[in-house]
Amino acid sequence: QVQLVESGGGVVQPGRSLRLSCAASGFSFRNYGMHWVRQAPGKGLEWVAVIWYDGSIKYYADSVEGRFTISRDNSKNTLYLEMNSLRVEDTGVYYCARHDIFAPHGSGNYMAMNVWGQGTTVTVSS
């Protein structure tokens, strides 16, 4: 079945680094863009980054630009998020999500996050 499984979360001190992974199965990973979305404890969803299906285009939220790097290895069906210079405010659950394109009624293409992982928890604390 279609599945995304995140790993790599943990407790880390401010200023340190962490790398998250998202293993995909049950679909052709190389054909899909992928997102990272996070959620601070008790807060709403925050979009973090997206990478195109071939890795050619990457976009980031202002809050992580220059500190986080999204990447992928299509030969391993795996998405990554390299997080450097971590801050307390980076604490939360990190989800990976599949970038699906829909074309309702032939009226153009629309993107939505249609498949999500279960999340991995990152805690930044001294």
Place this chain on the structure above:
Amino acid sequence: DIQMTQSPSSLSASVGDRLTITCRASQSISSSLNWYQQKPGKAPKLLIYAASSLQSGVPSRFSGSGSGTDFTLTISSLQPEDFATYYCQQSDSSPYTFGQGTKLEIK
């Protein structure tokens, strides 16, 4: 960046009620608006894409409407499993911002 504003932030309702949640974009996003449902401790689930298209497997009591800057999610008859938090998200351009969420609680 496009800002997304949902209202209300929280809502109490009863089983069988009809309710509407509103989402407003800070600039026109055409129909590039998605709605997600999230239950405690779980990942979000896509309900509606392209403002009004129901995702496969989602009950027909959910519907979406709107275009430009103003959008709504309607639940026609609340069921016990619908009590959750709902988020809108714009997919027009990066950063793909979410609304702050609407928490739906049982009255």
